[in-house]
Amino acid sequence: MKITKAEFIKSAFKEDDWPKDSQPEVAFLGRSNVGKSSLINSLLSVRGLARTSSTPGRTQSLNFFSVNDKFKFVDLPGFGYARVPKNIKSSWGEMATTYLAKRRQLVLSIHIVDSRHEPTKQDLQLHEWLDQSDKPRLIVATKSDKLSHNELRRNLQHIARVLDDDSVMAYSAKSGRGRDELWRAIKSAIELR
Numbered sequence: 001m002k003i004t005k006a007e008f009i010k011s012a013f014k015e016d017d018w019p020k021d022s023q024p025e026v027a028f029l030g031r032s033n034v035g036k037s038s039l040i041n042s043l044l045s046v047r048g049l050a051r052t053s054s055t056p057g058r059t060q061s062l063n064f065f066s067v068n069d070k071f072k073f074v075d076l077p078g079f080g081y082a083r084v085p086k087n088i089k090s091s092w093g094e095m096a097t098t099y100l101a102k103r104r105q106l107v108l109s110i111h112i113v114d115s116r117h118e119p120t121k122q123d124l125q126l127h128e129w130l131d132q133s134d135k136p137r138l139i140v141a142t143k144s145d146k147l148s149h150n151e152l153r154r155n156l157q158h159i160a161r162v163l164d165d166d167s168v169m170a171y172s173a174k175s176g177r178g179r180d181e182l183w184r185a186i187k188s189a190i191e192l193r
């Protein structure tokens with residue numbers, strides 16, 4: 001995919017704030033600090049477009065990015081971060097699940113997990129939740145640069161088994177590993193719409 005234009009559009013804290021046009025949207029979901037914003041920046045080759053941080057819980061609204069004036073990326077808040085204030089914590093579920101359930105523009109959900117770690121209870125919940133909606137989704141195991149070849153292979157198999165899904169893609173925002181493969185999947189989801 002050739003990126004000719006990538007820009008931040010807006011942060012949405014409620015449904016009213018969602019963009020009104022009908023362009024297809026790809027959502028990025030996963031545990032806090034797993035690397036959602038980094039993945040978006042890596043796909044778009046723009047450093048700092050989606051704000052990243054070593055402080056988990058950085059992204060607390062739905063952040064919309066426009067790509068090539070044709071489709072959008074949506075950076076969803078990370079779940080499972082214990083130290084965010086309670087009101088924000090409970091609003092994750094609400095904001096993100098409302099978006100996932102209602103958004104007609106959503107053509108693909110990308111569930112991001114850490115290739116080093118066991119999927120959490122919340123990963124399993126999200127996975128089940130996405131299973132029940134009939135929208136396409138895929139699992140991306142990021143930070144793969146932090147593992148040896150053998151560790152990565154083992155962990156990918158493990159994640160695939162635990163989440164009962166044989167299509168787990170390895171990714172690294174640092175090296176760009178998996179970027180072409182993921183773009184192919186995104187492209188076909190957008191075109192199939």
Ligand SMILES: Nc1nc2c(ncn2[C@@H]2O[C@H](COP(=O)(O)OP(=O)(O)OP(=O)(O)O)[C@@H](O)[C@H]2O)c(=O)[nH]1
Nearest residue numbers: 032033034035036037038052053057058059078173
């Ligand atoms: N080595 C390595 N580090 C990564 C990779 N992806 C993300 N990181 C680091 O992981 C940390 C969290 O990344 P973010 O992209 O901010 O994670 P996030 O999921 O958007 O976090 P929240 O918005 O807080 O939920 C940052 O310090 C990143 O630099 C990767 O592929 N490899």
Ligand SMILES: [Mg+2]
Nearest residue numbers: 036037058059
């Ligand atoms: Mg983020």
